[in-house]
Amino acid sequence: MPNISHNLAQIHACIREAAKKYDKNPADIQLLAVSKTQPASALIEAYTAGQRQFGENYAQELEQKATSLANLDITWHFIGPIQSNKTRVIAQYSHWVHSIDRRKIAERLNLQRPLHMPPIQVCIQVNIDNEASKSGVSPSELAELINAINPLPNLKLRGLMAIPEPSNAKYAFEQLQQLALKYNLKTLSMGMSGDMEKAIAAGSTLLRVGTAIFGARKPVHQAQQ
């Protein structure tokens, strides 16, 4: 059994250390606990240790957890690929959505956000590596998507997100940082268990960390999506 509170304390220590090394303010770097496939009990353990921001990849799993843990003060981040038939659930349960990569998804989330809720805080996922298999908008199409999202009243554009190839992480993080500067976006959702330090060096403000907090995941069954 992983010791979640111990792992969280270690990650916070790593963040402080890397922030110092790269001359960043540790208060600008938030930790998102990626809890996909983990049972609710693991989230409660992290919550008890002070963790408040959680990231989920599958709409159904987000719905289940957000419903069963509704009494906790959790900020839910949706970080997985978005199919258009799942946007209603995502719009209902997410405070943040990191993985917007096309206009249609942004428009559906905007339309389906319940009216009594504040705007969804969103990031655009950018495909820095430009691999055909991966989701994310290409840097050359980014301006167009930003212009499509900005007028939508129920979305608030906060920043950019990327999941680079591990071998290419340093370059990709630096590219994402440049793009965020260019478009004056403050949130950089980048860095996972294996590349936190590189992401902090390039100015990450939101680390998405799963394995280093919760231990290895079991394989995901398709039905969960």
Ligand SMILES: *Cc1c(COP(=O)(O)O)cnc(C)c1O
């Ligand atoms: C699973 C996942 C993570 C966490 O990855 P770890 O290597 O377990 O830290 C981060 N971001 C996204 C988009 C993910 O799907």
